[in-house]
Amino acid sequence: MPPNRPSSGWIIDPDLDEIDLDPSDFTSSLPLKKVPNGDVFQASRAGDVERLKYLLESGVNVNARDQWDSVALYYACLAGHLDAARMLLESGAICSEHTFDGDRCHYAALNLKVRKLLKAFEARPPPLAPLQAALRDTFLSCEANRVYLEQSEAIYHVSGLSSSGVSNANHFPPDVVFFVQGRPIEAHRVILSARSPFFKRKFKTDWRGRSEVRLAREKLSYPALYSLVHFFYSDRLEIAVDDMEDLVRICKGLSLPEEDRLPAALHRVLQSSLARSTMQQNLENDVDRLVSSFDVVHMNDCVDDLADICVRVDNKIFRCHQVVLASRSEYFRARLSHMKDFHEGKVGLPSDAVPCFEEHDLSMEAFEKMVEYMYTDGLKDINPGQAEEMFDAASRYLLFPLKRAVADVLLPQLEMVSPAELCHWLILSDMYGVIKIREYCLDTIACNFETFADTRDFRAMLLTVPPPSGDSSLRTTAPSAPGAALNTDQGNLLDDLREKWLEAEAADLDKRDESALLFDKRLEMLMLVAKKESETVVDDIQDSPA
Structure with missing residues (x-):
C-alpha cells in the first residue's frame, strides 16, 4: 500500500528500499x-x-x-x-x-x-479503497495496534508499510481488547462480528458485555491473530512467512467466509440495523404488527445488531455504529469524540436505549443513502432529484468521496436528458465541484454546440456564469513563463467549454488562438440574444393583466 499522503503535498516515502536517489x-x-x-x-x-x-x-x-x-x-x-x-x-x-x-x-x-x-x-500492493483505508486507519490509530506495527520488523518487511501517516486525529476508542501472550489487540465488536460468525457468536454468549478478553497462550500466536484482525479491517493480509502456519490454524477454527469482503459484510450489518430501526419506529408508533415479511424473517438477526448510537433524522430513528460513522467522516468523529451521553432525540425512547442525537436540515432519504455509502463504499441507485441534497450533505459531513459515488450512479441517467436539464446539471456540478458530471456536461455541449446554441435555456445560462476570461495563457497550447505561478482553482466554465470545443473541432494548433477568439465572439452574440429574450419576458410579465 502506498504511504499515507499529508494534505500539504505529495512526498516520496523515505523508506522505499533500494531506490538510491539524490x-x-x-x-x-x-x-x-x-x-x-x-x-x-x-x-x-x-x-x-x-x-x-x-x-x-x-x-x-x-x-x-x-x-x-x-x-x-x-x-x-x-x-x-x-x-x-x-x-x-x-x-x-x-x-x-x-x-x-x-x-x-x-x-x-x-x-x-x-x-x-x-x-x-x-512489489507494492495497490492502494486500499476508501472504506478499507478508513477502517485500517481506525485500527492502527489504537495505541496498542500502532505500537506493535512500529515494533514489528517482520510485518514491516512483508508489507512495506509504516504507521507514521496514522495520527491520533483518526483515533476512535476500541470497545474490546484481546490479550494474547500478554500483549493487547484493540478492536471494535461490530467489525469482528461482521467479518466472522465465530466472533459474532462469542460476543452474544461467552464474551457478552466484556471489554477485555484473555485468550489462552498455547492456542494462539499474537502476530497471527493481529494479522487476522487487521485483515478484518482492511481486506489486506500482511503477515510474516514464519507466522503463516499459525494463521491458517486460526482461520480453520473460525470458519471464515471464503469470498466475503468488508463492504459486503458491513452491508449485511447495515441491512440488519435499518430493519431494526424500522421495527423500533413501528413500536414507537404503537403498531401492533410488523409491516413486512422481511421484518419477520430477519427479526431474530436484528435482535442484537451491536448498534451503539441512534441518529434521529426527520422523525425517523436510525440505528448505527459509532466506529463506522467516525471512520468515514471527520464530522461524526469529532461529534462522537467530544460528546457523551447523548440525550438529543431520545424523547419517546426507552430509558435503556443507546445514546441518540439529532441531525437537522436533512431528509431521512438522503441520510439513508449517506449511511449506505459509509457502510459499503457505493450506492445502488439514486433519484436525480436527491442529487443536490446529497452533494450538499457530502460537503456538510466532510464526506467528499460521496460526491463521486453519486456522480457514478447519475452519469448513465444523464445520457437521455434534455439540453435544458444538462445545463442545470452543469451549473449544479460546477457549484459543488463534482468533476465527473461537470466534465461530462462540458464534453456533451462542446460536441453538440450548435444544437445547444439554438436552445433558449443554454442562452439563458450564459447570463448566469462569468464571461470567458479571454486570457490566452490559460489555454493548453500556450507556454507558461518560467517560474510562473499556476492558478489551481477550478477553471472558468466558459474557458473550459472553449477548450472542449477546440478539441472537438480538432482545430490546428497554430490557429487555436484565432479559433478561440471566434468562439468568444459567438458567445457574445448568444449572450446579446439572451439579454433581449430576458427583457422580452420581463415586458410580457409587466404588460400582462393583474
Whole structure:
C-alpha cells in the first residue's frame, strides 16, 4: 500500500528500499510544462504535477487508456518526469513487470532513476479503497495496534508499510481488547462480528458485555491473530512467512467466509440495523404488527445488531455504529469524540436505549443513502432529484468521496436528458465541484454546440456564469513563463467549454488562438440574444393583466 499522503503535498516515502536517489535526480529529463486544462495523459507527459494532483484527487482513473492504448504512467516514464511518475504510482498505477502496462513503462523509462522508481513500487500492493483505508486507519490509530506495527520488523518487511501517516486525529476508542501472550489487540465488536460468525457468536454468549478478553497462550500466536484482525479491517493480509502456519490454524477454527469482503459484510450489518430501526419506529408508533415479511424473517438477526448510537433524522430513528460513522467522516468523529451521553432525540425512547442525537436540515432519504455509502463504499441507485441534497450533505459531513459515488450512479441517467436539464446539471456540478458530471456536461455541449446554441435555456445560462476570461495563457497550447505561478482553482466554465470545443473541432494548433477568439465572439452574440429574450419576458410579465 502506498504511504499515507499529508494534505500539504505529495512526498516520496523515505523508506522505499533500494531506490538510491539524490535530490538532483528529481530534475526532469524533459522540460516541465503547465497544462491548466489538460487531461491526465497531457499532465503526465508535461510533468505538471499540480494539474495531475488535481485530476487524481477528483477521481480520475489512474489506469485509464487513451486512444493509443497508453496509460498516464507510460507518458510520465517516457518523458522522464520522476515526480509525476511517483504521484501516479502512489495512486495505484500498474507497474508490475510481465503485465502489458508494466512492461511498457519499464521499457519506455527514459533513464535509470525512473526504472529504480518503478522497481521500488513494483512489489507494492495497490492502494486500499476508501472504506478499507478508513477502517485500517481506525485500527492502527489504537495505541496498542500502532505500537506493535512500529515494533514489528517482520510485518514491516512483508508489507512495506509504516504507521507514521496514522495520527491520533483518526483515533476512535476500541470497545474490546484481546490479550494474547500478554500483549493487547484493540478492536471494535461490530467489525469482528461482521467479518466472522465465530466472533459474532462469542460476543452474544461467552464474551457478552466484556471489554477485555484473555485468550489462552498455547492456542494462539499474537502476530497471527493481529494479522487476522487487521485483515478484518482492511481486506489486506500482511503477515510474516514464519507466522503463516499459525494463521491458517486460526482461520480453520473460525470458519471464515471464503469470498466475503468488508463492504459486503458491513452491508449485511447495515441491512440488519435499518430493519431494526424500522421495527423500533413501528413500536414507537404503537403498531401492533410488523409491516413486512422481511421484518419477520430477519427479526431474530436484528435482535442484537451491536448498534451503539441512534441518529434521529426527520422523525425517523436510525440505528448505527459509532466506529463506522467516525471512520468515514471527520464530522461524526469529532461529534462522537467530544460528546457523551447523548440525550438529543431520545424523547419517546426507552430509558435503556443507546445514546441518540439529532441531525437537522436533512431528509431521512438522503441520510439513508449517506449511511449506505459509509457502510459499503457505493450506492445502488439514486433519484436525480436527491442529487443536490446529497452533494450538499457530502460537503456538510466532510464526506467528499460521496460526491463521486453519486456522480457514478447519475452519469448513465444523464445520457437521455434534455439540453435544458444538462445545463442545470452543469451549473449544479460546477457549484459543488463534482468533476465527473461537470466534465461530462462540458464534453456533451462542446460536441453538440450548435444544437445547444439554438436552445433558449443554454442562452439563458450564459447570463448566469462569468464571461470567458479571454486570457490566452490559460489555454493548453500556450507556454507558461518560467517560474510562473499556476492558478489551481477550478477553471472558468466558459474557458473550459472553449477548450472542449477546440478539441472537438480538432482545430490546428497554430490557429487555436484565432479559433478561440471566434468562439468568444459567438458567445457574445448568444449572450446579446439572451439579454433581449430576458427583457422580452420581463415586458410580457409587466404588460400582462393583474
